[in-house]
Amino acid sequence: MDRQPVLEGERLLLRPLASDDWDALFAIASDPAVWEQHPMHDRWREDVFRVFFDDALAKGGALAAIDKRDGSVVGTSRFQTLLAPEDDPEEQSSVEIGWTVLVPRLWGKGVNREMKRLMLEHAFRYVERVDFRVGENNWRSRIALENIGGMLTRRTDLTSYEGKRALHVIYAITRESFAEGPLMSGSC
Template sequence: MPDLQPTLIGETVELRPTVSGDWTALFAVASDPGIWAIHPAHDRWQEPVFRRYFDDALASGGGLTIRHRATGRVIGASRYRIDPDNPQACEIGWTFLARDHWGAGTNREMKALMIRHILQWFDVATFHVGETNIRSRRAMEKIGGVLSDRTSTAVLADGPVVHVIYDIGRDAEIARA
């Protein structure tokens, strides 16, 4: 059985299982509307909306809290989810980072840790990215995500949102680094 809530330690970040006591620190980061401005869940900075996200992370068994090692500060979260349609794939997603960590290599480092970990059990890591979320799509391409021809649809506050799906397999550079 794969470990969906490992502790992963990188050069600048540490990922560990999300626990109920993480609420205050994670909401402090997530309450920045700028994080969600072009995200499909653009209202996630609001407390009731983020509460649903947080509770779902706890219930999922795959939620991870991201901490900056040098400062000890919580800077975001991510999650694993086994793909029910493809038992050889594990989805990585629901990721957000404090804006002061955008463009600083933090996303690449944490995703590399997560990808290398999960590919011990699965053939591919998948990422569902909002079709219009250009920032996240560019980030996926930067780390070697390959755009597939598959899509998924999620129902959010404004209605259905199409997500494109990126894949990263064991042979990807980020998985081998």
């Protein structure tokens, strides 16, 4: 699976993240409201966001979201962990989508919905399931995932941040549920 494709929708162009995107993305990420429900709530700080940004570049799979009207960077999202059945014979082929940052002025305007539709359409050419890992108290992201057809699974991920427990819940969309779901039944 190409984890850094160029994908184009009605309003967005998604392209591989580049080091030159730092200024535009940090301008978005430096707003504490972006991280208020996130387990890593201090990612608005430059030193903390720098680790996030450098990790995205190093691991590949990160995309910059470009507003087609004016060419500005309005966010980012990633294709993260890719699992093939040969990695675990009991498991479906899957990829994680997430690590999304979007400029607040576009929240609730259908932009995240379009971004996820483009990414899901691409992913389902290669995998059977897409997973989304979300902080358990990140209700903004959880509601957004449910609105695009994400189903809460019984799987969780427990990490530690600043010496505190950070529980993430896992949502999933299968190729079949995507084909029948809200992103394919109407416009974004």
